[in-house]
Amino acid sequence: MxxxxxxxxxxxxxxxxxxxxxxxxxxxxxxxxxxxxxxxxSPDQPTPPEVIDSLQSAIHRRENHGYPSFWGKPQVREAIARFYRRQYDVELDPHSEVAVFQGSHIGIGGIPRALLSPGQYLISTDPCYPIYRSAALQSQAAFYGLPLRAENHFLPDFNDLPREVADKAGLVVLNYPHNPTGALATPALFASALQFARRHQVPILHDFAYAAIGSAASDAPLSLFSQPDAKAWGVETYTFSKTFNMAGWRFGFAVGNASIIRAFKKLHTHSYSTVFGAIQDAAIAALNLPAxxxxxxxxxxxxxxxxxxxxxxxxxxxxxxxxxxxxxxxxxxxxxxxxxxxxxxxxxxxxxxxxxxxxxxxxxxxxxxxxxxxxxxxxxxxxxxxxxxAVLVRRREKQKRNPGRRGLPG
Missing domain, CATH: 3.90.1150.10 (Aspartate Aminotransferase, domain 1)
Structure with a gap:
C-alpha cells in the first residue's frame, strides 16, 4: 500500500x-x-434531564430530518441572545451577531483563519490552550505568547509585546477563566486588551469556555463584553461542554462584532458541517435553564x-x-x-x-x-x-509493565 x-x-x-x-x-x-x-x-456530571428530554422529543420532528441551515435555527440564535442578555447584560442581534457551530473548537480554530493574513501575528498567552498555536499556523500567521507569571496572577501585560510584534498584530486571543492556570480575568485586563485593540486596529477573540466555572468565593467570571464598547472590537466563543455538561453533544457559538461573525460564517459554509436540528432544539432547553x-x-x-x-x-x-x-x-x-x-x-x-x-x-x-x-x-x-x-511514587510490584508506551510531549 x-x-x-x-x-x-x-x-x-x-x-x-x-x-x-x-x-x-x-x-x-x-x-x-x-x-x-x-x-x-471532560465533565463527569450528567447532562440536565430537561435537555435530554428535549432531544428525545426533537428527534421525531420531521423538520430535523433534513439539512439544517448553515446559520443555525433562528430560535436557537434568539435563545443565545436572550441568554447573554440575562447572564451578562449584553444586547445582541441574533441574525448578525450570533453564529452557531459544532463545538467551540470550530470557533477558536476558524475565526483566526477568517481574520488573519500571512505574516501577521496571533497574540495570545504563554501558556495557552494549544489550538491557538495551530490556528496561527493554519492561517500562515506567526504566534506570539505573552508570558504569564504567578506574581501577576497569570494575567498578560501588553507592555511586554515587542514593537515589531505589536505592529504586525492581526488578532488577540484571550481565554479567561484561563486554561491551564485557572486564573480569572479582571476589568483591568480587558480594558488594557481593548486599549491595545483600538491603538493597533486589531480584533479580539475571547474564548469563554469556562464561563460557568468560577470560584464560590469570588465573583462570576467576566465576559469580554463587560467592558464598554467591547462588542465593537471583538467576539466571544462559548461552549455547552462545560456549562451544561454536554461535551459529547458538540454545540457552541460565537457572539459579537458583526463583521467578524460575517467573515466566520462565510468560512464556515466552505469548511464545516451544520448542527443537527435536534441538537439545536436541545441547546435551547439548556439556555432556558434557571441560573x-x-x-x-x-x-x-x-x-x-x-x-x-x-x-x-x-x-x-x-x-x-x-x-x-x-x-x-x-x-x-x-x-x-x-x-x-x-x-x-x-x-x-x-x-x-x-x-x-x-x-x-x-x-x-x-x-x-x-x-x-x-x-x-x-x-x-x-x-x-x-x-x-516532591512526591514519592510507590512502585507497584504486582503491576505489569507495558514497555512499548509512547512518550509524552516534551
Whole structure:
C-alpha cells in the first residue's frame, strides 16, 4: 500500500496534546492497577434531564430530518441572545451577531483563519490552550505568547509585546477563566486588551469556555463584553461542554462584532458541517435553564478543588488556588521536567496527567473535575510527602509493565 506524504501544513502541525494523551491512556496496562486519568477535561456530571428530554422529543420532528441551515435555527440564535442578555447584560442581534457551530473548537480554530493574513501575528498567552498555536499556523500567521507569571496572577501585560510584534498584530486571543492556570480575568485586563485593540486596529477573540466555572468565593467570571464598547472590537466563543455538561453533544457559538461573525460564517459554509436540528432544539432547553443550575455546577467544582488543595497541602506540595476552571497549575518536584514527571506518574502509579509543556513553556496541571473517589485514589498512589513538595511514587510490584508506551510531549 502506498505511503503518501502529508502536506507541508499538516506536517508542520504538532501532534494534538489530547489525542496523544488519549492514545497513552489506551495503552496503559490496567490489569493490576486501574488507570486514574486526570488528563482530560471532560465533565463527569450528567447532562440536565430537561435537555435530554428535549432531544428525545426533537428527534421525531420531521423538520430535523433534513439539512439544517448553515446559520443555525433562528430560535436557537434568539435563545443565545436572550441568554447573554440575562447572564451578562449584553444586547445582541441574533441574525448578525450570533453564529452557531459544532463545538467551540470550530470557533477558536476558524475565526483566526477568517481574520488573519500571512505574516501577521496571533497574540495570545504563554501558556495557552494549544489550538491557538495551530490556528496561527493554519492561517500562515506567526504566534506570539505573552508570558504569564504567578506574581501577576497569570494575567498578560501588553507592555511586554515587542514593537515589531505589536505592529504586525492581526488578532488577540484571550481565554479567561484561563486554561491551564485557572486564573480569572479582571476589568483591568480587558480594558488594557481593548486599549491595545483600538491603538493597533486589531480584533479580539475571547474564548469563554469556562464561563460557568468560577470560584464560590469570588465573583462570576467576566465576559469580554463587560467592558464598554467591547462588542465593537471583538467576539466571544462559548461552549455547552462545560456549562451544561454536554461535551459529547458538540454545540457552541460565537457572539459579537458583526463583521467578524460575517467573515466566520462565510468560512464556515466552505469548511464545516451544520448542527443537527435536534441538537439545536436541545441547546435551547439548556439556555432556558434557571441560573441556579449553573451556580450549582460551580459549587461542585469549587468543593472538589478545595479537596484537592487540602490534600496537596498535606503532601507539602505548593499550589496556588485556581479561581476558575477545573484545573490546577502545579510546579513539578525539583530535578524533573514536566514531561518526565508525568511519565513517572504514569509508569509507576498509572496516573495520567497533562504535562505543562503541551501548553507551551511553563509548568504542569492536574484536573479537579473528577469525583472524590478518583482523587483519593491518586493521593493514595502518590505516596508520602517529602521536602520541597516532591512526591514519592510507590512502585507497584504486582503491576505489569507495558514497555512499548509512547512518550509524552516534551
Amino acid at each position: 502506498p505511503d503518501f506524504t502529508a502536506s507541508p501544513l499538516v506536517d508542520a502541525l504538532e501532534e494534538n496534546l489530547f489525542s496523544l494523551l488519549e492514545k497513552l491512556a489506551a495503552e496503559v496496562n490496567t490489569e493490576a492497577l486501574p488507570l486514574i486519568d486526570l488528563s482530560s477535561g 441556579e443550575r449553573i451556580a450549582q455546577l460551580t459549587a461542585v467544582y469549587h468543593q472538589r478543588r478545595e479537596w484537592v488543595l487540602r490534600r496537596l497541602a498535606a503532601l507539602r506540595w505548593p499550589a496556588r488556588d485556581a479561581q476558575g476552571t477545573f484545573f490546577l497549575w502545579l510546579g513539578v518536584p525539583p530535578g524533573y521536567r514536566s514531561q518526565e514527571f508525568a511519565r513517572l506518574l504514569l509508569q509507576e502509579a498509572n496516573i495520567l496527567v497533562a504535562p505543562g509543556t503541551g501548553f507551551w513553556r511553563r509548568g504542569r496541571r492536574i484536573y479537579s473535575h473528577q469525583p472524590d473517589r478518583r482523587g483519593r485514589g491518586a493521593e493514595q498512589r502518590a505516596g508520602p510527602s517529602c521536602p520541597a513538595g
